[in-house]
Amino acid sequence: xxxxxxxxxxxxxxxxxxxxxxxxxxxxxxxxxxxxxxxxxxxxxxxxxxxxxxxxxxxxxxxxxxxxxxxxxxxxxxxxxxxxxxxxxxxxxxxxxxxxxxxxxxxxxxxxxxxxxxxxxxxxxxxxxxxxxxxxxxxxxxxxxxxxxxxxxxxxxxxxxxxxxxxxxxxxxxxxxxxxxxxxxxxxxxxxxxxxxxxxxxxxxxxxxxxxxxxxxxxxxxxxxxxxxxxxxxxxxxxxxxxxxxxxxxxxxxxxxxxxxxxxxxxxxxxxxxxxxxxxxxxxxxxxxxxxxxxxxxxxxxxxxxxxxxxxxxxxxxxxxxxxxxxxxxxxxxxxxxxxxxxxxxxxxxxxxxxxxxxxxxxxxxxxxxxxxxxxx
Numbered sequence: 001x002x003x004x005x006x007x008x009x010x011x012x013x014x015x016x017x018x019x020x021x022x023x024x025x026x027x028x029x030x031x032x033x034x035x036x037x038x039x040x041x042x043x044x045x046x047x048x049x050x051x052x053x054x055x056x057x058x059x060x061x062x063x064x065x066x067x068x069x070x071x072x073x074x075x076x077x078x079x080x081x082x083x084x085x086x087x088x089x090x091x092x093x094x095x096x097x098x099x100x101x102x103x104x105x106x107x108x109x110x111x112x113x114x115x116x117x118x119x120x121x122x123x124x125x126x127x128x129x130x131x132x133x134x135x136x137x138x139x140x141x142x143x144x145x146x147x148x149x150x151x152x153x154x155x156x157x158x159x160x161x162x163x164x165x166x167x168x169x170x171x172x173x174x175x176x177x178x179x180x181x182x183x184x185x186x187x188x189x190x191x192x193x194x195x196x197x198x199x200x201x202x203x204x205x206x207x208x209x210x211x212x213x214x215x216x217x218x219x220x221x222x223x224x225x226x227x228x229x230x231x232x233x234x235x236x237x238x239x240x241x242x243x244x245x246x247x248x249x250x251x252x253x254x255x256x257x258x259x260x261x262x263x264x265x266x267x268x269x270x271x272x273x274x275x276x277x278x279x280x281x282x283x284x285x286x287x288x289x290x291x292x293x294x295x296x297x298x299x300x301x302x303x304x305x306x307x308x309x310x311x312x313x314x315x316x317x318x319x320x321x322x323x324x325x326x327x328x329x330x331x332x333x334x335x336x337x338x339x340x341x342x343x344x345x346x347x348x349x350x351x352x353x354x355x356x357x358x359x360x361x362x363x364x365x366x367x368x369x370x371x372x373x374x375x376x377x
Contacts, residue, residue, distance in 0.1 A: 063322055064089060065365050066329075066338070067105045067113065072357035075102055079365070080338070084352035090139045090365065097135060097144060105361060107161040109221050111368020112171055113137050114161035136161065136171060136195075140367040147173065147193055150200050155180050156191075158213055158228065162221035162240060165370035170196040172240040174226050176213050177202075184214035184231070192242050195373060203242030211236055211247075220259045222266055223286075229257045235268075248289045251281070258318035260364075267294075267321045269328055275316040276300060280328060280343060295343040299332075302339075302348055309333035319362040331362055 065081045065088070079092040097103055097115070107114040119131040137144035155178035163171040173193040179185035189204045205211065212231040219228045225237045225244070235248040250257075250268065257270040266283040268291070280295040299310060310316070310333050319338070320329040326343040329351075336358040338351040 061111070061367050061369070062324060063320065063364055063366055066319065067092065067108060067363040067365055068354065068361070069105060069359045070355070070357045071359055072355075075104060077103070077105060078354075078358070080352050080354065082351065084338070084350075094137065094139070097137060103135065105363055106159045107219075107361070108363035108365055109161040109163040109171070110165060111138060111140060111366050111370075112161060112163045112372060113139060113363070113365075114159065114173060116159065134159070134173065134193075136173070138368060138372060139365070140369055143372075145195075148198070148200065150175075150191060150193075155185065157184065157215040158217055158219065160219045160221070160226055160228075162224075162226050163368075163372065164221065164224070165368055165372065167224060168196075169371050169373040170194065171372060172221075172226075174238070176217075176228070178213075184212050186210050187213050190238055190242060192240065194240065201242065203238075206245035207236050207247060218258050220261055220266070222261050227259060227266065229259060235259065248283070251291055251293075252279070258320070260321040260323075262321045262323055262326075269318045269321060271316055271318065275310075275314040278316070278318070278328075278330075280321075295326075297341055297346070301346070302332075306332065306337070306339060306348065306350060309335060309337055317360065317362065320364040323366065329364075331358070 063082055065079055067090075068078050068080070070076045070078050077092040077094065079088040079090045081089055094103070103115045103117045105113065106116050113136070115135045115137065117133045117135070119133075133149075134147040135144055136147065156175050157178055158174070158176040160174045160176075161171060162174065172195070175191035176187055177189045177191060179188050186209065187205045187207060189202055191200055191202050193200045213228045213236065214231055217229045219226060221227075225239045227235050227237045227248075230236055233250050233253050235250060237246045237248065238244070252270055256273070257268055259266065259268050261267065266286065268281045268283070269278065270281070271278045276299045278297045278299070279293060281291045282294045284290050284292045299307065299314070299316060302310075313334065315333050317331040317336075318328065319331050321327070322329075327340050328343065329338060329340050331338050331354065334356055336354040336356070338354065340349045340351060341347075342349075
């Protein structure tokens with residue numbers, strides 16, 4: 001094993017030479033990872049210093065950007081920094097991944113990314129015989145693992161990843177199984193993969209009969225439980241063992257809803273069918289299912305240049321809530337311009353225009369340098 005950074009001397013940049021090594025490391029450890037990435041470009045000594053694994057592990061990790069897909073000319077993987085500037089802090093082509101034809105982003109959870117590759121069946125084969133490969137990787141550390149093959153049951157519309165390094169180094173993958181392959185039919189069960197056991201387990205649904213978790217459903221992993229929006233006025237949840245199933249009523253329909261976690265609470269951001277009115281709800285009491293309305297916003301209040309970008313179809317996609325701040329993020333208009341809205345000051349900030357060919361999922365990314373356990377690469 002090589003020396004740890006606590007036992008070796010790091011080359012201090014000339015402009016930091018008046019400081020002690022311990023002080024420089026302490027200062028850099030308090031910076032977000034996105035700042036460390038920018039400082040690498042200053043000089044070779046800054047590159048070495050900011051690449052030190054121990055400093056990266058200690059650095060503050062927060063929302064740093066978004067993964068998304070582009071369809072021009074074919075499906076390609078993309079990443080944009082939260083600042084909207086500079087080269088992507090993550091290389092979205094992922095040369096570390098195995099040589100599969102069309103690896104696509106599916107979900108992201110606390111720094112780990114779930115990808116899949118689908119190999120279509122040969123002519124004459126049943127569509128259910130297509131080959132599907134699932135890969136979980138860590139873009140920050142270049143580690144990845146391919147999950148064991150699974151025979152997919154009927155219709156699978158939602159593939160989700162659950163990971164919380166503050167609780168466990170293991171991750172969980174959820175595949176929601178519907179009654180029919182072609183339609184948003186009711187859920188009949190969930191396939192669950194645990195990196196702790198290394199196997200897939202099928203659990204029959206214990207949600208109400210008729211529960212629909214469609215292909216536009218949003219989800220979030222919170223407190224060891226996966227939460228899904230439904231086609232009705234509720235969220236449904238299942239824990240990572242498939243033992244506890246729950247329904248959480250909501251004061252609104254969740255069809256056009258994003259759910260996420262901010263400041264230790266479950267947030268739900270929805271817009272009406274017109275797309276003009278946005279409401280932010282917080283699950284104040286998780287046990288009783290009590291929601292409170294935290295914030296409302298109308299797209300009519302956007303600065304005129306941004307409001308004009310919405311036209312002619314008033315496209316509004318809610319893509320994130322900030323994990324520590326009162327900010328929500330939207331992708332608006334045919335050109336998919338990412339903007340942030342401050343719920344305290346109501347300030348609107350334009351981040352970046354992704355372009356007409358940008359496509360969902362838009363996956364918020366928080367770098368992770370914590371240990372995660374898997375039997376792979």
